[in-house]
Amino acid sequence: MSLLEVNNLKKSFGKNTVLKGVSFSLDKGQTLSVIGPSGGGKTTILRCLNFLEIPDEGTVKVGDEIIFDAAQTARLSDREIRKNRLHFGLVFQDFNLFPQYTALGNIMLAPKLQAASSPEMSREKNIPPERIEEYCLEILDRVGLADKKDHYPHQLSGGQKQRVAIARAMAMNPEILFFDEPTSALDPELTGEVLKVIRRLSEEKMTMIIVTHEMGFAKNVSDQIIFMDNGLIAEQGTPEEVFNHPKNPRTLEFLRGYTGLE
Amino acid sequence: MFANVLSALSIGFLKTLEIFGLTLVGAIPLGLLICLGAMTRIRVVKYVIRFLVWVIRGTPLMLQLLVIYYGPGLIIGDNWWGSGEHGRFIATIVAFIINYACYFSEIFRGGIQSIPVGQQEAGFVLGLTKAQIFFRITLLQVVKRIVPPMSNEIITLVKDTSLSRIIALQELIWAGQSFMKSAGIIWPLFFTGIYYLAFSGILTVVFNRIEKKLEFFRV
Numbered sequence: 001m002s003l004l005e006v007n008n009l010k011k012s013f014g015k016n017t018v019l020k021g022v023s024f025s026l027d028k029g030q031t032l033s034v035i036g037p038s039g040g041g042k043t044t045i046l047r048c049l050n051f052l053e054i055p056d057e058g059t060v061k062v063g064d065e066i067i068f069d070a071a072q073t074a075r076l077s078d079r080e081i082r083k084n085r086l087h088f089g090l091v092f093q094d095f096n097l098f099p100q101y102t103a104l105g106n107i108m109l110a111p112k113l114q115a116a117s118s119p120e121m122s123r124e125k126n127i128p129p130e131r132i133e134e135y136c137l138e139i140l141d142r143v144g145l146a147d148k149k150d151h152y153p154h155q156l157s158g159g160q161k162q163r164v165a166i167a168r169a170m171a172m173n174p175e176i177l178f179f180d181e182p183t184s185a186l187d188p189e190l191t192g193e194v195l196k197v198i199r200r201l202s203e204e205k206m207t208m209i210i211v212t213h214e215m216g217f218a219k220n221v222s223d224q225i226i227f228m229d230n231g232l233i234a235e236q237g238t239p240e241e242v243f244n245h246p247k248n249p250r251t252l253e254f255l256r257g258y259t260g261l262e
Numbered sequence: 263m264f265a266n267v268l269s270a271l272s273i274g275f276l277k278t279l280e281i282f283g284l285t286l287v288g289a290i291p292l293g294l295l296i297c298l299g300a301m302t303r304i305r306v307v308k309y310v311i312r313f314l315v316w317v318i319r320g321t322p323l324m325l326q327l328l329v330i331y332y333g334p335g336l337i338i339g340d341n342w343w344g345s346g347e348h349g350r351f352i353a354t355i356v357a358f359i360i361n362y363a364c365y366f367s368e369i370f371r372g373g374i375q376s377i378p379v380g381q382q383e384a385g386f387v388l389g390l391t392k393a394q395i396f397f398r399i400t401l402l403q404v405v406k407r408i409v410p411p412m413s414n415e416i417i418t419l420v421k422d423t424s425l426s427r428i429i430a431l432q433e434l435i436w437a438g439q440s441f442m443k444s445a446g447i448i449w450p451l452f453f454t455g456i457y458y459l460a461f462s463g464i465l466t467v468v469f470n471r472i473e474k475k476l477e478f479f480r481v
């Protein structure tokens with residue numbers, strides 16, 4: 001059974017229909033990469049799944065629970081939305097670290113607030129509040145930044161910031177982790193350290209969706225590739241199928257733009 | 263003579279301090295309210311408030327003082343403020359609070375709107391509530407952004423208190439000037455400058471401290 005099932009997701013902004021019926025599923029432990037030209041709706045998918053946008057149509061199922069059904073839910077309460085969000089973690093292109101907290105402080109903020117205000121919602125129930133710091137430090141260590149725990153975001157490089165942001169998302173112990181172009185805001189020499197962390201998560205069988213323009217990376221780590229074009233999934237398959245034997249001429253055209261670079 | 267002047271000026275300065283203190287106490291919360299009104303999704307409220315703020319910021323405080331103090335008496339034939347020094351004082355406080363609340367509200371609005379929406383979204387995807395996001399993430403960043411413009415505005419207020427001289431409120435300038443008539447000397451008026459300098463000097467030091475305290479992070 002799939003861990004995530006997205007069915008016929010549609011989203012418009014005014015007259016601009018950005019998602020025109022997107023369906024896909026993802027098994028536990030799999031890595032899915034989403035590629036495609038900019039403006040194709042990749043970010044919008046992630047934002048819809050995280051309820052930063054509310055889809056106009058479609059359903060989202062996690063495990064055997066339908067967490068969103070546009071036909072049923074006229075309006076979700078803030079609490080339901082928060083609860084749904086905790087299934088997922090999202091890593092932003094431009095990090096969005098909280099500047100007034102240290103690296104460790106950024107990671108601890110949400111687990112601590114969660115434990116204090118709504119422990120029943122917390123997905124790391126087994127961690128007693130007094131152990132949260134230790135637990136978060138372990139996660140910071142997993143992205144290789146334990147020695148930077150007391151540094152503030154402005155004291156970190158872009159690559160380090162993004163690794164802290166990944167650790168921050170991991171600390172909420174999401175079932176699925178989403179990345180929206182995690183290396184696009186980085187200088188080329190800093191992308192490697194971030195991709196290495198994501199690759200390790202993939203090897204550890206974290207379930208992930210990665211929106212990326214790093215074609216070589218996507219080909220290497222993914223179990224599944226989706227090519228998004230103009231609000232629709234234009235092609236879907238294993239990396240071998242999509243990169244080496246694309247069926248859709250649009251995919252071929254898009255990939256050609258990258259071969260020159262590699 | 264010097265002792266006389268000093269004691270008269272000090273009494274005037276106390277009045278100046280009262281205007282200063284009460285204006286801050288009233289204008290900061292009122293400014294927050296106006297700021298919320300200027301950002302509300304209810305269009306009518308938003309535009310009415312923005313219009314009023316524009317009027318207050320676009321006209322001199324001295325004019326507002328005159329209108330507020332003399333207006334009720336001239337228009338409805340009834341001096342709301344009561345007669346004498348007390349009436350002048352109340353009218354002054356009201357005019358200053360309204361004026362400064364409008365300036366503060368624009369500073370608050372600028373501060374809040376300058377925080378990237380990504381900060382809030384990062385909080386949302388971590389499952390935080392709106393209140394948690396405001397108090398634990400946004401607020402301190404807003405404070406850091408508004409300390410410099412607020413300190414400018416507050417130091418301006420120190421000097422603006424003297425505008426109440428126009429309705430003969432017995433503040434520091436009035437106290438200094440009174441010696442021109444009574445004793446034919448002008449140095450007490452000039453001497454008031456020392457008070458203003460000392461007071462704004464202290465405030466500058468205080469605000470620099472606060473800015474230093476907030477230097478541990480960047481926004």
Ligand SMILES: Nc1ncnc2c1ncn2[C@@H]1O[C@H](COP(=O)(O)OP(=O)(O)O)[C@@H](O)[C@H]1O
Pocket residue numbers: 013016018036037038039040041042043044045
């Ligand atoms: N909040 C929004 N309001 C209006 N239009 C939006 C909004 N967010 C995205 N769009 C539009 O949706 C389209 C798809 O955007 P996006 O999902 O960011 O694409 P991608 O991530 O594939 O580059 C773009 O044309 C963009 O202008």
Ligand SMILES: [Mg+2]
Pocket residue numbers: 039042043044181
């Ligand atoms: Mg995008």
